[in-house]
Amino acid sequence: MALSVLDLLSVGIGPSSSHTVGPMRAAKQFTDGLASSGQLPATVRVQAELFGSLGATGRGHGSDKAVVLGLQGHAPETVDTRTADDQVAAAALDAELRLGGNHRVDFNWDEDVVLHRRKSLPAHPNGMTFRALDHTGTVLRERSYYSIGGGFVVDGDVTGTEKIVPDTTVLPYPFTTGDELLAICEREGKSISDIMLANELVWRSEEELRERLLGIWAVMRECVDNGCSAEGILPGGLSVRRRAPSLFKKLADAEAANSSDPLLAMEWVNLFALAVNEENAAGGRIVTAPTNGAAGIVPAVLHYYTKFVPGADDDGVVRFLLAAAAVGILFKINASISGAEVGCQGEVGSACSMAAAGLCEVLGGTPRQVENAAEVGIEHNLGLTCDPVGGLVQIPCIERNAIASVKAINAARLALHGDGSHKVSLDKAIKTMRETGADMKSKYKETSRGGLAVNVVEC
Template sequence: MAVSIFELFKVGVGPSSSHTVGPMRAARLFVTALAEEGSLPRVAGVHVGLYGALAATGRGHGSDTAVMLGLEGEDPETVDIEAVDERVGAIRERGRLRLAGEHEVAFHHRRQLVMNKRRSLPAHPNGMCFTAVDGDGAVLAERTFYSVGGGFVVEPDESGNARVVADTTPQAYPFRTAAELLGHCQETGLPVSAVMRANERAWRDDDGISVGLRRIHDVMAACVANGCARDGELPGGMHVRRRAPGLHERLREREDRGDPLDVMDWVSLYAIAVNEENASGGRVVTAPTNGAAGIIPAVLHYYTGFRDGDDAGVERFLLTAGAIAVLYKENASISGAEVGCQGEVGVACSMAAGALAEVLGGTPEQVENAAEIGMEHNLGLTCDPVGGLVQVPCIERNAMGAVKAITAARMALRGDGRHFVSLDRVIRTMRQTGADMKTKYKETARGGLAVNVTEC
């Protein structure tokens, strides 16, 4: 299946790509179809059911807010994040919302948006059902969606399986495995980033690719800057204070003290800043998910700030990271609800490690080695958010993932690309490990730190 880099890196809102971005997109798809079919004026009510992991941590992840905004026609990339609280508060207070922004109906969010925490739909833990009824209660439309990670939304097929509509756009160098990707590099002499750029030309020209990648980088950079500037507590009731502004100030005060490990402190700061923005519902880039959104920007900041990276290098970094993400999307999962946090922080670490190896002069074989190291040491990582919020341990995990990615890249660059475990094998292992992992460790907040840490 052809996958564009701009499907992997999507501008959206926090705190979760699967629980916030995906449900908002699904709700918008539902009401857009009603409008296009001409049945929107007949709708008297809408009922929404969220299931499984999507429901278990839905309120902490803002899934209810996302659904209401999506029903009003909002898109994750363009929604006014400063107005979200006021708008959702008004919907709850008035008991009414405007479907697709044009047709007002009664909507009682507790009765018509139900969290089915102990029930799951068959194809994926993040399931949701939308139903529209007329004034007599007759069903006008019903649709089921699955939010499968990274903001991707799919529908079930006739057998009830999650139906991925494959993009069959012809590409210059199609690949599904790391072995195939390396084969293209060896046959053409191209680096991984150039193979990915050649494939991206199936959808847009080089100028369009560069503009899109710069936009992604700009949003990431703005997210770091915002996270370093905004103080106070994160929302959700756990009274978790933002640490990035204080860390930023302290690091600036000691810039000239000559501690070589200060570099890693800066990297940790960048990751924490992004994920504190994500936890507060800010504008972030799925990389490949919101829960792991801080790793790619942090390692990119390391490259541009401490390794003299330029704009061309930033493009190559993102293209290489995107190529690695394709491998996980095709052969495993980037959904914490499906395979645990190894599918989020683990994948982001792998992407960042391989991308950094390329822009620091690594061969395709060293890039593959770095990506493999990045995942190998995240295998089995659970998704156990305390209080169902993307805060503890998620924010610090991004800092650790960024540091691991840099270490993995440096280890690979010290070798010749030959290594014992291939990237394809570690991806296969990650998928198997996720299948074996108990459900309570997969974004349900029913296991791990989520039940062993007292909320305060």
């Protein structure tokens, strides 16, 4: 099974990769299947049922809206984030869907998109079932899908152990563990980003890869810019005020005044993360890195690199993203990046680890130092629960990204002060994360039935 950097880092829509991006992709996949099988013309109604974590927190994560958009042919990468809510509202008001963008069917919001708060499908907490019916009520097509984190979707034939998109591409330097990756680097005399680059060239040219990665970086920058300028209250009912615009003004003023504040760089990192995750919470355009709930960490640390590290350039940005993705692949293969499966340690924890690795790489770290940085990043997020207040990716998610971004920078710098040798390997830390997630009660895994979600009932 082969994974690309572009699998781990993809352009999408907020507020959640598993609860918004995944359901939208699954719904579109279902509609595309109706079209390809010739069943679309006979379809007069479609029904969607969301289970497990999708059912429990789907309203707050916009899962129901995502399903409607996907059924109407929209993809997370290209859907107009400015009009998405209006399109969903129009479908509900007009009582009709345009399947695939053209085929009209009747639509009843309350009956045709059902969220089951206490029911689950067998293979994964994020399960959903779609059903197409003809004019007699006969089921034409029924399919179940699982949104397994980071926007990845697998169909209902998946087993509980299959966690990645099947791709049988043969890579020049295949690896499934950190130890294997380090052995390859040592044998070939290459950096982690070099190994990732060589593997990526199986799919596309270096020129195309560079263009795609810099395009992702451009989306990250635009997301920060948008977050720094968009004022007001985030949607969802918690009355959470956007903080990035006011913080941006304070930091810009301090910078213009040549402030001597020794922690100014940290404040900027906080700002970058807050800006991204406020945009995510508002349903804006973001980069899934590797999830939406943790989308601010890699961009924040990458902004730190370009703003505060002398000599930072586009080549460094590409190397940063390649090294970060190598670590993300290890989490995806050996554990999970789904908050509904292992808690927030799988989202913020893996993103922190990825960002630490990317920064260590561009600061001149050896492969063993990069692996050390990644291990520190996840080790100190082990056990992190996913308990969003109100089922919204706002509290504690937005601040959590800021804290983890600073933690990632610290992890990279700590690793650079050593020679790469350490007691706990990245592989062991990832294994521990997986086992901790398995032991974690479901109420702490994106169901909003425990932790802050029940102890903070009014905000």
